[in-house]
Amino acid sequence: MSVRIRLQRHGRKQTPIYHIVIADARAPRDGSFIERIGIYNPMTKPATIDIDRMKAYEWMTNGAQPTETVRAILRFKGVLYYKHLQRGVSKGAFSAEEAEIKFRAWVDAKEAKIEERVKATAAERKERAAQISGTVKKVVKKKVEETPVEDELLNVDLAEQAAAETADDAEVTPEAPAAEDTNTETTTEA
Numbered sequence: 113m114s115v116r117i118r119l120q121r122h123g124r125k126q127t128p129i130y131h132i133v134i135a136d137a138r139a140p141r142d143g144s145f146i147e148r149i150g151i152y153n154p155m156t157k158p159a160t161i162d163i164d165r166m167k168a169y170e171w172m173t174n175g176a177q178p179t180e181t182v183r184a185i186l187r188f189k190g191v192l193y194y195k196h197l198q199r200g201v202s203k204g205a206f207s208a209e210e211a212e213i214k215f216r217a218w219v220d221a222k223e224a225k226i227e228e229r230v231k232a233t234a235a236e237r238k239e240r241a242a243q244i245s246g247t248v249k250k251v252v253k254k255k256v257e258e259t260p261v262e263d264e265l266l267n268v269d270l271a272e273q274a275a276a277e278t279a280d281d282a283e284v285t286p287e288a289p290a291a292e293d294t295n296t297e298t299t300t301e302a
Contacts, residue, residue, distance in 0.1 A: 114138075117171060117178040117186075119152065120145060129153050132163055132182060134171050147171075152185060157233050158226060165191050169198075190219055 114137040121142060123129040132150035139145065149171070150163030168191045172178070178186055186192050197211040 115176040117176050117182050119181060127155055134176055158229050161185055161189055163189050169194055193218060
């Protein structure tokens with residue numbers, strides 16, 4: 113008898129909730145099953161997965177084959193990593209205690225990351241609800257007030273710029289009268 117670890121659909125239209133079950137491969141999708149080992153709800157953000165890792169590992173070591181979706185779920189929850197570590201223990205690469213420590217560290221890091229995502233999603237929902245209800249006050253960025261030292265530096269820079277402009281004007285101004293003076297001198301000589 114071929115045994116599969118697969119999803120069994122429950123829930124209403126457009127809102128599925130899946131049970132992760134151990135079933136005979138010949139049984140229909142929503143038909144009879146041997147054992148239920150978890151629940152998968154893809155409608156939440158992030159998706160909610162509640163699975164008995166040790167039962168899934170036991171069934172996999174006994175030869176149950178997961179479907180592609182369930183394989184992704186088992187990888188996400190660390191069952192495949194645990195199986196990998198146990199294979200290392202059986203080959204003598206490290207002890208069972210070391211494998212357990214590695215697995216617990218991995219699970220703790222993964223759970224912390226999921227918890228961060230749940231908190232971020234809750235904050236986004238709260239912010240979105242506040243925006244829809246119109247209770248959010250718009251944040252207005254205030255212009256940073258300049259200190260007196262910055263004002264003095266700004267005044268000095270403006271004074272230097274004005275002096276440079278008048279120097280440029282002074283250079284242009286003498287040329288124009290000189291041209292007129294030459295014309296007036298030539299007319300008086302003639």
